[in-house]
Amino acid sequence: xxxxxxxxxxxxxxxxxxxxxxxxxxxxxxxxxxxxxxxxxxxxxxxxxxxxxxxxxxxxxxxxxxxxxxxxxxxxxxxxxxxxxxxxxxxxxxxxxxxxxxxxxxxxxxxxxxxxxxxxxxxxxxxxxxxxxxxxxxxxxxxxxxxxxxxxxxxxxxxxxxxxxxxxxxxxxxxxxxxxxxxxxxxxxxxxxxxxxxxxxxxxxxxxxxxxxxxxxxxxxxxxxxxxxxxxxxxxxxxxxxxxxxxxxxxxxxxxxxxxxxxxxxxxxxxxxxxxxxxxxxxxxxxxxxxxxxxxxxxxxxxxxxxxx
Amino acid sequence: xxxxxxxxxxxxxxxxxxxxxxxxxxxxxxxxxxxxxxxxxxxxxxxxxxxxxxxxxxxxxxxxxxxxxxxxxxxxxxxxxxxxxxxxxxxxxxxxxxxxxxxxxxxxxxxxxxxxxxxxxxxxxxxxxxxxxxxxxxxxxxxxxxxxxxxxxxxxxxxxxxxxxxxxxxxxxxxxxxxxxxxxxxxxxxxxxxxxxxxxxxxxxxxxxxxxxxxxxxxxxxxxxxxxxxxxxxxxxxxxxxxxxxxxxxxxxxxx
Numbered sequence: 389x390x391x392x393x394x395x396x397x398x399x400x401x402x403x404x405x406x407x408x409x410x411x412x413x414x415x416x417x418x419x420x421x422x423x424x425x426x427x428x429x430x431x432x433x434x435x436x437x438x439x440x441x442x443x444x445x446x447x448x449x450x451x452x453x454x455x456x457x458x459x460x461x462x463x464x465x466x467x468x469x470x471x472x473x474x475x476x477x478x479x480x481x482x483x484x485x486x487x488x489x490x491x492x493x494x495x496x497x498x499x500x501x502x503x504x505x506x507x508x509x510x511x512x513x514x515x516x517x518x519x520x521x522x523x524x525x526x527x528x529x530x531x532x533x534x535x536x537x538x539x540x541x542x543x544x545x546x547x548x549x550x551x552x553x554x555x556x557x558x559x560x561x562x563x564x565x566x567x568x569x570x571x572x573x574x575x576x577x578x579x580x581x582x583x584x585x586x587x588x589x590x591x592x593x594x595x596x597x598x599x600x601x602x603x604x605x606x607x608x609x610x611x612x613x614x615x616x617x618x619x620x621x622x623x624x625x626x627x628x629x630x631x632x633x634x635x636x637x638x639x640x641x642x643x644x645x646x647x648x649x650x651x652x653x654x655x656x657x658x659x660x661x662x663x664x665x666x667x668x669x670x671x672x673x674x675x676x677x678x679x680x681x682x683x684x685x686x687x688x689x690x691x692x693x694x695x696x697x
Numbered sequence: 698x699x700x701x702x703x704x705x706x707x708x709x710x711x712x713x714x715x716x717x718x719x720x721x722x723x724x725x726x727x728x729x730x731x732x733x734x735x736x737x738x739x740x741x742x743x744x745x746x747x748x749x750x751x752x753x754x755x756x757x758x759x760x761x762x763x764x765x766x767x768x769x770x771x772x773x774x775x776x777x778x779x780x781x782x783x784x785x786x787x788x789x790x791x792x793x794x795x796x797x798x799x800x801x802x803x804x805x806x807x808x809x810x811x812x813x814x815x816x817x818x819x820x821x822x823x824x825x826x827x828x829x830x831x832x833x834x835x836x837x838x839x840x841x842x843x844x845x846x847x848x849x850x851x852x853x854x855x856x857x858x859x860x861x862x863x864x865x866x867x868x869x870x871x872x873x874x875x876x877x878x879x880x881x882x883x884x885x886x887x888x889x890x891x892x893x894x895x896x897x898x899x900x901x902x903x904x905x906x907x908x909x910x911x912x913x914x915x916x917x918x919x920x921x922x923x924x925x926x927x928x929x930x931x932x933x934x935x936x937x938x939x940x941x942x943x944x945x946x947x948x949x950x951x952x953x
């Protein structure tokens with residue numbers, strides 16, 4: 389089992405006082421995959437990544453990373469990992485090149501041209517002599533990515549790596565990550581708010597909601613689930629949901645805020661649903677056929693969990 | 698550890714902080730020599746235009762040099778937490794304790810090099826500009842600095858420890874001043890009333906560093922008496938051990 393998964397956590401929990409930033413998370417990242425960690429602010433994404441990179445210690449639970457499951461083992465494993473957590477951290481008064489050289493020396497990476505190669509890879513050759521504090525947000529992000537890539541890591545842990553990048557930069561980074569994954573077999577654990585970006589590269593997804601893992605799903609299964617659905621907005625969602633079950637025998641639906649309901653089955657005849665509302669005196673505010681993408685899949689998922697709660 | 702030390706030396710060599718600090722110290726000392734030499738040149742009967750006076754003067758301000766160890770500690774610490782650079786080191790597999798110990802070693806290396814360079818410039822300029830009063834004053838000055846190096850090491854170590862534990866250079870400076878300046882002052886005041894504090898007062902590094910004692914009318918460095926030497930070794934080493942342990946335990950628990 390542990391050979392297949394490069395990261396495997398069991399009941400991982402992080403408490404800050406009485407607040408749980410991460411609750412019993414069982415997250416498994418397959419070797420060679422691009423794992424997209426999806427979640428709102430405060431969902432626990434960064435907390436999980438910080439635990440992996442040693443920034444914080446879990447309150448409970450355990451994890452295995454690159455086959456290691458002890459503190460000393462994690463440190464050994466981390467020499468084979470590249471990471472960006474939150475914003476990239478560098479010495480502001482050193483240049484881009486000096487900052488990378490500093491970490492090259494620290495990590496004992498051989499080859500003086502390593503830094504130049506990395507700068508070229510992330511498109512920063514021209515800014516090599518610029519002090520870090522003078523770099524634009526996008527350039528800083530690229531430098532952070534360069535640092536993560538230095539030393540040919542087996543695993544990349546990237547927290548919001550495309551923050552601050554312009555559209556061309558986003559495409560470049562996306563292609564670079566895909567290339568590293570396809571050609572060098574680098575496993576990538578990536579969190580991003582920009583779900584459309586994750587949709588373009590991820591092979592597996594973990595959906596976090598208020599510190600809990602709501603679902604872990606492969607891209608194939610997700611595609612199966614991502615199909616056309618009917619979004620209906622009524623004046624009384626609860627009453628309409630009851631009617632869906634009793635009259636339409638429909639159970640695969642999800643109630644969302646603003647009295648919106650997503651109906652996933654039996655959507656061939658849309659007029660039946662409008663008629664159902666009208667015939668029972670429920671105001672029909674909107675009716676639209678939609679296709680599930682990652683964003684509304686996630687919204688449905690956390691919406692349905694709220695309903696369950 | 699060796700790689701970490703190499704990288705830190707590279708960083709410090711490529712930042713202006715230590716050069717500026719060393720330059721200001723050396724510049725002020727050379728300026729003092731120039732002013733004294735100029736006065737001596739204007740007035741040949743001027744008594745202080747010689748090496749005996751300047752070496753004695755710099756020896757007397759050793760207490761101030763001790764306070765300057767805060768600057769050295771802060772310069773080497775950088776802004777590891779604010780810039781989140783320590784996070785990179787940990788994410789690449791270095792333990793926080795290793796980072797802390799690495800910084801201490803680097804700060805000691807950098808401090809020794811800076812102090813040696815400043816002293817060399819000062820002594821060289823003194824011999825070049827002022828009247829030579831013979832080697833005795835120089836040896837006494839060098840010997841006193843060497844003896845007090847235990848406190849200088851402790852000062853740098855304490856500054857770094859406070860930087861790591863508080864996460865900020867500003868807070869660390871205040872803690873350092875509280876420990877080495879305010880606390881001895883309070884103990885001295887309490888010593889006027891309670892004998893225990895009066896005894897404790899004589900063992901505190903903040904009071905001992907660079908201090909002198911009197912044998913008759915002659916002032917000698919405190920460590921030149923057997924009791925003073927004992928105080929130097931105990932207060933110097935105890936402080937180093939205490940702050941080192943405090944630092945190791947603290948950084949182990951600290952999260953980013």
